[in-house]
Structures are given as structure tokens and as C-alpha cells.
Amino acid sequence: MFYREAGDFSTTYEQDSQTFPIRFDRYRYYVVLLIAFAVVPFLINDYWVNAVFLPFLIYAIAAIGLNILVGYCGQVSLGTGGFMAVGAYAVYKLMTAFPDVNIFFHVIGAGIVTAGVCVLFGLPSLRIKGFYLAVATLAAQFFLVWLFNRVPWFYNYSASGQISAPERTLFGIPVTGAETAPWAAYLFCLVFTVFSALIARNLTRGMAGRKWMAIRDMDIAAEIIGVNPMKAKLTAFATSGFFVGLAGALFFAVYLGAVEVGEVFGINKSFLVLFMVIIGGLGSIFGSFAGAAFLVLLPVLLKNILVSGLGWPTDLAAHLEFIIVGAMIVIFLIAEPHGLAQLWRIAKEKLRLWPFPH
């Protein structure tokens, strides 16, 4: 009914291999983009931006980054928090060292720096696999946080060791700092999120992505058919690091504005992004969005229902939040181990035939 292939003919290879081959799906995607760019900016206020949209968009970038590494290339990483911290500190150093350069390029620059750091910590992946690699990246997490806490150069010798984002503008409109209008912060992050998703999608369905997946599925077989494991693994680390660095930079500069590395980019952040990837669906760009939405929006939704809606005590609500989110993670993983992306895929299959399944 909703998803009909009838009358939807592909006459060229390009048409056949596009991201959304079904016409309805494609239009829905355009409508979502249109609403995100042209409607939402007029409706949002500080609360919606800071509590809902910014965390969702930024975590989506981080989840896409980690998904490339874990979902597509099969290299388990627990260092996401540390790599986000690299992005945040890189953008901070760039912002303060070159105040005249556009913030847009600083964020990209932070992504490139993080890509480099990520490759460095990805080197062990050439020799170790699986759980052992997870432990090696865990070391990256702790080392990076320790480094940013320890070396005053990274936080410009400020007394408290905090970094705070100065005001920077894009086309004369502030996008960082306290004077930022909600729509400006939102659009700035949205542009990065959309382009990250586009780039990631095109990388993963091209040659690079196929190599990563070959490595993930069986590295020896991949090597035999001519995939260079060193290049494949390190490009996966670099791409992943780039996106995670973008996310870290936006997280600090646009969303929080002031960051304390141990608290914001601790091990919890690594696990949170990993959960997003697992719940959303390993090896799926849509899954990254779904996972980020699930773990960002559900707590806010529950809080609003329990505290503002029902008037329950805040501590009880906070504890219930943990229980409900935790229980839902377990239930989801039992019901559908391939994540929300797979649920969505099944739903689409059903909707194709609905209401006449036979």
C-alpha cells in the first residue's frame, strides 16, 4: 500500500543503485529534509534545541563515525569518548589560535586532527582483533582524557582546566557562544549531520565500504581476494575518527560551550555511543540515527512525562528512567538483535504488501 514498487521502473544503473530505490521512500526522505531545513528552524526555541535537537544531531554524527568502524569494518572501539575529546580540544585550540578563520573550517580541521589521532591508535588493530582491540582502544580513551587533563597547553593554561568556546560567527551570525540563536546552532549542526550521513552512505556502498565489510566478514579471505588489510583498517579508523572528531567539536563548541574533559568525554560517553550503534543497528546509517534518537530522546521524553506531566519526585523519576531505558535496551536486543534498523526494514517489507499480504 505505502511502499509500492509497481510502476517504479529503473531504466539506468544509477536509478537502480540509488539510496532510496522506492519512489515513496525517496519522496519521504525529501520531505524530511525539507521539514528539517525549512520548517523546524522557525519553530524551535532554546529548550528544543538544547535538550533535543543538538544532542540528537551531534550524537548521530558520532554514531555514524563509530558505525563505520564497528559496524562496517568490524573493529570494536571503546575510545569514542577520547576521540570526541580530541575533536573538542582541536577545535578549541584552532578557534583560539586562529580567531579570524571561519568556524566551519575549524570544525572540519578538528575532524582531520581526530582522524590522524584515530589512525595512530588504530595501528594496533593490524596485529590484534576483537576483545583485545577493544582493550587497546580503551587505553586510548583513558590516555587521551588524562592527556587533556594533564597538559595545560591544551586548555590554554586556564586556572580551572575547563575550555570554553568563545563567540564565533558564520556569515555574521553567531553559532558558538551564549548569544547564539537556537535556529543558528541547529542549522549549523544539521548541515554537518546531513553531509556526514551523505558521505558515509556513499563511502560505505562504494569500494572503500566493500573492503571494510570484507575485512569485517573474514579478514583472511579478504586478504586473499586482494584487499589490503592495513589500508582498509586504517582508512576505516581515519574515516571514523573524522566523524567522531566532528561530533566532538560540535558537542563542545555549539552544544555545551564549556567542557571538562573527564566529566564530559569519559568512558560513559564511549559506551553511550557504542550502545547507540548496537541498538540502532550495526552497519546501517539509518541505524545510527535511530540509535541516537532512541538514547537521546527517550530519557528526555520520560523525564517530561514523569516529572512535568505526572508531578513525581525528581529522584524517583531519574531512577525509573534508568530502569525503563535499561529494560528497553534488553527487550530490543532480545526481540531484534540487529537493532532498530532491522525493525524498520521489516516494517517496510510488511508495508509493501499491506493490506493484502497474500
Place this chain on the structure above:
Amino acid sequence: MKKTLVTAALAAVMAAGPALADLTFSSLSYRTGPYAANGIPFADGYADYFTLLNERDGGIGGEMTRMVECETGYNTEKGVECYEATKGEGVLVYQPLSTGITYQLIPKVTADSIPLHTMGYGRTSAKNGSVFRNVFNYPANYWDGASHAVTHILNENGGDIGGKTIALVYHNSAYGKEPIRTLEELAKKHGYNLTLLPVDHPGQEQKSQWLQIRRERPDYVLMWGWGVMNQVAIQEAANIRFPMENFIGIWWSASENDVLPAGDAAHGYKALAMHNVGDDYPVYADLKKYVVDAGKAAGAGDQLGTVLYNRGMYAAMLAAEAAKTAQGIHGTSAITPAMMRDGMEALVMTEEKMAGLGLPGFGPEFNVSCENHGGNGFGAVQQWDAEAGKWSLITDYYQSDQDVIQALIDEDSAAFAAEAGIEPGCN
């Protein structure tokens, strides 16, 4: 089902619209997470004092007060969410009880013109009100605290601590790093050696730090800790038999929760104080009558008289007094956050005022002005008596070394003004 949930959530968001004429106060509390043991008594004391004002006096200046509580879990992201969720309700003053959240909120409250009161925490240089127009940190700040501790050590040693070693065990965060600059400056002045021992969040693991203390045997140990870190540190100090009377914590490492787990071994542990301890005050009779016995106490109602409950109450009392001052200045009982700011800037706390509130001798006397948002920097030292199971002040309130601190404040606030493009001024 899903639809009803979404609708309910939307309705909840819509319902949280602008409030009526009540004076709204927010409590960004943390009753969950690793710092809950300290967050709960503070939040209870803060809420109970406003309940008392409503029940006994009919609010402040005839306006009822309303408390908006939001759980942060000491997490900066949730703190931002809480701030954005509550600021639309006309909250008069924010007190986040977290240095990390304070740093987030400083630019935001400045843009939104809502006052922020960080009592004994937060960014110390906010004392310079000509730069930080909306941020207050009276009655004392971390740098005062660092100086109080050093002065106490000086007094114990007859004014000469040259060559002595002082170790600082600190929470490795913005909060714990605050006193380092001051302690370094004071080290230059008084000639002691400073050893820095960071402890990572949340602070359950301190074996290596205390091993180093055991090896190097510093003469004194200062502590900037919070939450579970305090208990662990005091236990570890007891384990290596460090003399407790040479172990001095900041006022955030000074609650019953911190010393009780170590039992008798914690006897003699010292901590700084910015207000008095115990429940021997007339206001407690009213609290019991109007709040506790009426079943209106916040939380479990079992925290009365603890150090942090007193601190929450003290914070609420200062906020209420500032609101009264603001009502006096502007001649209206329904004040706005901007008026509240004026009230905080004109706040004068005297002994008569505190006695009139049922809290004689509870805190130091101080007054606030535009140039000085931090009070006069008075503090005292309290000591734990494990046998009696209570804290008591062992010194009078004394002033911190203003020469050293004021220079640091001017320097740091000037740096902030330059960074944020603020023109310092009092108009």
C-alpha cells in the same frame, strides 16, 4: 499507546509554560548518581526553607514561593537541559551546586539576564561583579578557602611554615583545580612546598595517591573532594595513620557522610566552614513545627541538622533575603530575575538580620556590591568529634589573604572579559 505517550509528553512540555505571580526558585539538585549522598541533604535544606517561608510567613513579602526541582545527576548535559527547561518559568536565581554546570551556565545566564548564585563553588573570579554582572559567589569562594586553610596552618605553627610540605588531594576537575593557583601564590609568600595529587572522578580509587603521601610524609594534607571521594580519602588517611588534625578538607569535604564511614579513625579531621553547624537554632523549632510535623519536608525528611542540610538552608535563606532586598529596592513584591539581581547586589547580611531569622551567629557578616560579588571572604575551621558524632567550629570567622586573592581575581576576570568581549563596568 505510543501516540498517547507522545501526546502526553507534548502536553507536558506545553503545560510547562510561564508561571503565575509566584516567586519561582529552582533547585538543580542531584538525588541520584555518585554525588547523591551530598546532593540530597543540600536539596532538602533548600526546599524546606522555602516551604517554611510559605507556611509560616505566607511567602516572601506577601508573595508565595514556588520551587521547581530538576534532577541533574551532577551531569553537565542534564544541567543544561534543566536550565533550558526551567528558565521559561521565570526562575529568579539558579544555584546548580556543581562547578561544571556553573561554567556552562555563566554565559547563558549573562545572555538571559538571570542571576546565578554559586555559594562557595563555581568560578572564583566571578567575585569581580563588574565583569560577571549576573554571577554571585558570596559569602566565600575556593580561593578564600585555600587561604583559610593556609592561615590555619600558619596559626598552628606560630606564623612560620617555611620548608613545610603541604599536599593537595583534589578532584581532577575544574572544581578541584580551582585552589591550585592560590596555593602556589601562597607558597611563594610563605615558603612551603606544595605537592599536587589529582584524583579522577568519581574518586573511589585513591590507593596510589595515599601511597605517595605515606612515602613523602607531607606535614599537612588539604583536600578538595566531593561525593564518594571524601569518604574514601578519609578512610585511606586513616589506613596510613595520617594524623587527622593535619588533614583539612574544603567545606565540600565536611559533611557527616564523609567522616562517618571511617568511624573512630576519623576523629579530629578538620574542614573549613562558611556557616555554623548543628541544629541548635531557633529556626529549627519553626522548621519542625511548620514543615516536618506537617509532613511537608522534602525528601525523606531525615537530614535536618546535618552540615549540608544547613548549607542548603543557608543558600535558601540568602536567596530569600536577596529577594526581600530586591522587593525593597523596586517597591514591588512580584520581582523579576533582573530585579532579583539588583537585590543580590545590594545584599547586606548582619548579625541582627540573622538573629531575626532565627539563625544567630550562623554565618559571617558580609555585604555585596557591584565590584564585589563575593562577600568579604570570611570562613572558619570545623573539626569532627567521632565520639560525640558531631562537628563543631574550633575557630572564629577570619578573613582570607585578600592581597593575594584580589590580585588573582583581577587577573582572571580581566582574562575572561577579554576572551568574552565584555566591557567591565557597573552600569
